Amino acid sequence: xxxxxxxxxxxxxxxxxxxxxxxxxxxxxxxxxxxxxxxxxxxxxxxxxxxxxxxxxxxxxxxxxxxxxxxxxxxxxxxxxxxxxxxxxxxxxxxxxxxxxxxxxxxxxxxxxxxxxxxxxxxxxxxxxxxxxxxxxxxxxxxxxxxxxxxxxxxxxxxxxxxxxxxxxxxxxxxxxxxxxxxxxxxxxxxxxxxxxxxxxxxxxxxxxxxxxxx
Numbered sequence: 001x002x003x004x005x006x007x008x009x010x011x012x013x014x015x016x017x018x019x020x021x022x023x024x025x026x027x028x029x030x031x032x033x034x035x036x037x038x039x040x041x042x043x044x045x046x047x048x049x050x051x052x053x054x055x056x057x058x059x060x061x062x063x064x065x066x067x068x069x070x071x072x073x074x075x076x077x078x079x080x081x082x083x084x085x086x087x088x089x090x091x092x093x094x095x096x097x098x099x100x101x102x103x104x105x106x107x108x109x110x111x112x113x114x115x116x117x118x119x120x121x122x123x124x125x126x127x128x129x130x131x132x133x134x135x136x137x138x139x140x141x142x143x144x145x146x147x148x149x150x151x152x153x154x155x156x157x158x159x160x161x162x163x164x165x166x167x168x169x170x171x172x173x174x175x176x177x178x179x180x181x182x183x184x185x186x187x188x189x190x191x192x193x194x195x196x197x198x199x200x201x202x203x204x205x206x207x208x209x210x211x212x213x214x215x
Contacts, residue, residue, distance in 0.1 A: 009113040013124045016115070016143055017104045023148035024057070024101040029182035031056045034066065034100070035175040041168045042156050048170065055100055056186055062099065063188040072188055079194050086211045088194060088204060101150060103141065109134040120145055128158065135159065137169075150176050 034053035040046040053066035063072045068083030073094055080089045110126035117123075122143040128134055137158035142151040153174040160167035187193045195202040195213065204211040 009115055010107070012115045013113045013126065014104070014107055016122050016124055017107070017141070020143050020148045020150055021102050021104055024099075027057070027181070029058045029185075031178075031180050031182055031186070032176055033178040035177070036066065037173045037175075039171050039173070042171050056182070056188055058182060058185055058189050061189045063186070064100065065188075070188075072194070074189060074191055077191065079191065081194065081208065081211070088208060088211045088213045089215070090195065090202060090213065091215075103150075106134070106139070110139070117145075121151060147179075149179060152176065 032055050034055060036049075036051045036053065037047055038049040040048050051067040053064065055065075056063040061072075061074050064070070070079075070081040070083075072079040076093055078091050078094045080091075081087065106126070110128050112127040114125040115122060116125075122145060124141045124143065125138065126141075127138045128136070130137075135158055136155045138156040140152075140154040142153070143149070144151050155172040155174070157170045157172070160169055162168075192205065194205055194208055196205055197203075202213050204213065
């Protein structure tokens with residue numbers, strides 16, 4: 001069933017994204033695996049880059065790892081690590097931290113909307129005008145009809161990347177899998193996993209030995 005011709009497509013997209021956001025928020029503790037794949041062009045299967053990650057939520061705290069970078073939004077502080085540079089940064093808790101499941105704020109950047117229903121998913125397509133305040137000219141979001149969780153996102157870059165005399169428009173696919181309910185608080189949400197306090201000063205934990213702490 002296609003809603004492309006219905007004027008209220010935007011309302012339908014907004015409703016589905018809000019329902020998905022609430023489904024995640026109403027689930028107290030869970031983890032899920034992330035896979036990000038960057039393709040050379042909007043219609044090719046040639047992979048330029050691929051990375052794996054994980055997202056964890058436990059109450060009001062959350063943790064995101066993508067490739068060699070981590071961000072843990074804990075009860076009182078936010079911890080970020082960079083595995084390539086061997087750095088740890090500790091700052092105030094970010095109450096406005098962007099969450100991977102909260103897509104409700106992107107609607108304002110798009111002007112064209114379409115919703116397609118399959119037997120298992122809602123597929124929301126959002127497209128922007130040629131001049132827009134977003135790097136993505138088009139986004140497709142696949143929402144599971146039963147759970148309201150996001151299965152996949154496809155992001156189409158607005159700007160072309162010239163290569164060998166030809167313009168390419170890469171697309172990024174984000175796949176969400178292995179959704180698991182958590183019973184126990186994971187170590188990634190413990191400050192002691194990252195640092196220990198000695199004489200009122202933070203030093204890296206054994207797990208992060210060799211890292212430097214920066215402001």
